[in-house]
Amino acid sequence: MSVPLVSAQTVKQVVPKPINPTSQIVTTSQPQQRLIMPATPLPQIQPNLTNLPPGTVLAPAPGTGNVGYAVLPAQYVTQLQQSSYVSIASNSNFTGTPGIQTQARLPFNGIIPSESASRPRKPCNCTKSLCLKLYCDCFANGEFCNNCNCTNCYNNLEHENERQKAIKACLDRNPEAFKPKIGKGKEGESDRRHSKGCNCKRSGCLKNYCECYECIGCKNFEESPERKTLMHLADAAEVRVQQQTAAKTKLSSQISDLLTRPAPALNSGGGKLPFTFVTKEVAEATCNCLLAQAEQADKKGKSKAAAERMILEEFGRCLMSVINSAGKAKSDPCAMNC
């Protein structure tokens, strides 16, 4: 590996603190929202902040005594917005703060901040890559490490030089290295679409090692015997668990849980939308359960209200089963929905 090992300094928290807490809100004439990181005033420098291009980001340069600037990846702007940085409102008067040097925020390889920037990223645990290789999920997504568990992290403003070199190296190898691997499908397609697919060999794309979730040419497709086996095993286990616990669970709490549970638990991080778990088979099985419950109520001579209650309770149990299965599938999303 040719990555220079400069020092063993560990940088856990990479978001730099504002140098001057009294920094003012600044605006340019640009219509878009601006973001400025406060910097120590440098009177000799009087940048023209009235003609900044869209997306301008100001940041103190790392390790240079605030002389210079840093080019921030687009995604980091969002990270900054989630931090304690100054967001500049549009069209307010800016008189020019001495010492703030400017640099147009260059799109990260032409990539505009994506949805990925709006959700919390799973912290990386890189130890050897300095978070400057595509092994690092943060780096690969054009983001600075933030609240990660990495060691020797160079994916931060303090190592902007090294970081830029690493970005360039990655782009030299692959100009599309930082483009989202999983984007939308062709026009008219709602499905996510992996840009190149996977090369899974041993896992058959049935485990989370597979990153494409597309599963073309792999074993993880609807009619795959391997997938069916996995699904049946999961279903059977789930039914047993549900049978043991369902009686203890009130329908009201189930519905409440359904309504309050944050869907992003399934959605975030490349998860699946809830409806993707309600397959035809699941719907049929649910209907069968409800019908069976209705028959049972009829046999027992239950009143109409009691029968409805039994059916509703059964429906609640079915929903819980689906939810729990979906939760399990989150750890194996490809097996669930490719």
Next chain:
DNA sequence: GAGTTTGAAACT
């Protein structure tokens, strides 16, 4: 929690 497995990324 440690060790193993896996596949992408990086390297030769």
Next chain:
DNA sequence: CAGTTTCAAACTC
């Protein structure tokens, strides 16, 4: 460009 190595995440025990 194919083969090998490195890496971090997923997985297993």
